[in-house]
Amino acid sequence: MAEEQKEMSFLGHLEELRWHLVRSFLAIFVLAFVFFIFAKEVYDNFLLAHIQPDFITYRLFCDFFNYLGMDSAFCTIDFADKKLQSIEVTSQLMNSIWSSLILGFIASFPYILWEIWRFIAPGLTKKEINSSRGFIFVASFLFFLGVLFSFYVIAPISIQFLYNYQITDAIENSFTLESHIGLVTNMLIGVSILFELPVLIYFLTKIGLITPEFLRRYRKHALVLVLIVAAVITPPDIASQVIVAIPILILYEISIIVSKRVIKNQQKNANKSPRV
Incomplete structure (x- = not known):
C-alpha cells in the first residue's frame, strides 16, 4: 500500500x-x-536596428569620443550598401518563425520562472520560501539586464566591427539574413544566461556544492573560463570579448558575496536550532 501511494505520488x-x-x-x-x-x-x-547608422549606441559613442577630442569610426558609420541576403525560398519565413520563438522565450522568462517556482515551492519549508521570495524578481532583473547589455553594447560594437572588417578589397562582404539574426539572437540569449551567475551560485551554495573559499581559490581559473565563454558568444575581436568579460567578472565577485552570505545565514540558523 505504501509503495502504491509512493508511486501515485x-x-x-x-x-x-x-x-x-x-x-x-x-x-x-x-x-x-x-x-x-x-x-x-x-x-x-x-x-x-544595429544596421541603422543613427542607432543610439553609435551616436553616444560618437559624442563620447568627440568629447575626448578623438576621431571615431562610430561617427562615420554607413550601412547603406550592406543589404542582407535571403538566398532561399523559405529563408524569410523560417527566420521570422525562429526569431519569434526566441523573442517569445525572452519575453516570457519571468512567467517561466514563476512556473518553476510554483513547482518547487510545495517542497520547501515556510522559512525557505520566505528567504527565497525575491528569486523571480532578482533572476528576471539579471536576465533582462543581460538582454539590455547585449542589445545596446555588445551587439552594436560587434556588428560595426564585423560589417566593416575586410581582409582585402578583393573580398566583398555580403551577409545573409540568417547570419545576422543568428548573431544578434545568440548574443541576447548567451549574455542573458551568463548574467544569471549569482542566482546559480546562490542555489549551488544552498545545496553545499559551492563555497566562498572555492570561488576565491579558483578566481584565476574563472577568469580564463570567462574569457573563453566571451570568445564563444562574441565575434573574434578583443574589444567585444573584454566588454563581455568585465561585467561577468563583476558578477563573479558579486557571486562570492552571495555565497558568503548564504553560508553565514546557514551557520546562524544552525546556531539557533535547539540542541538535543
Missing part, C-alpha cells in the same frame, strides 16, 4: 510538472505568435 508530481511545462510553452508560443504578427516592426526596430 511520483506520478502525481510528473503530471504536475507536465502542466507547468505546458503552460510555460504556451506562454512562449502566444508571445511568439504576437511577435510573428508584428514581424516587420520587430525586425525594423529591434533585430535589424
Whole structure:
C-alpha cells in the first residue's frame, strides 16, 4: 500500500510538472505568435536596428569620443550598401518563425520562472520560501539586464566591427539574413544566461556544492573560463570579448558575496536550532 501511494505520488508530481511545462510553452508560443504578427516592426526596430547608422549606441559613442577630442569610426558609420541576403525560398519565413520563438522565450522568462517556482515551492519549508521570495524578481532583473547589455553594447560594437572588417578589397562582404539574426539572437540569449551567475551560485551554495573559499581559490581559473565563454558568444575581436568579460567578472565577485552570505545565514540558523 505504501509503495502504491509512493508511486501515485511520483506520478502525481510528473503530471504536475507536465502542466507547468505546458503552460510555460504556451506562454512562449502566444508571445511568439504576437511577435510573428508584428514581424516587420520587430525586425525594423529591434533585430535589424544595429544596421541603422543613427542607432543610439553609435551616436553616444560618437559624442563620447568627440568629447575626448578623438576621431571615431562610430561617427562615420554607413550601412547603406550592406543589404542582407535571403538566398532561399523559405529563408524569410523560417527566420521570422525562429526569431519569434526566441523573442517569445525572452519575453516570457519571468512567467517561466514563476512556473518553476510554483513547482518547487510545495517542497520547501515556510522559512525557505520566505528567504527565497525575491528569486523571480532578482533572476528576471539579471536576465533582462543581460538582454539590455547585449542589445545596446555588445551587439552594436560587434556588428560595426564585423560589417566593416575586410581582409582585402578583393573580398566583398555580403551577409545573409540568417547570419545576422543568428548573431544578434545568440548574443541576447548567451549574455542573458551568463548574467544569471549569482542566482546559480546562490542555489549551488544552498545545496553545499559551492563555497566562498572555492570561488576565491579558483578566481584565476574563472577568469580564463570567462574569457573563453566571451570568445564563444562574441565575434573574434578583443574589444567585444573584454566588454563581455568585465561585467561577468563583476558578477563573479558579486557571486562570492552571495555565497558568503548564504553560508553565514546557514551557520546562524544552525546556531539557533535547539540542541538535543
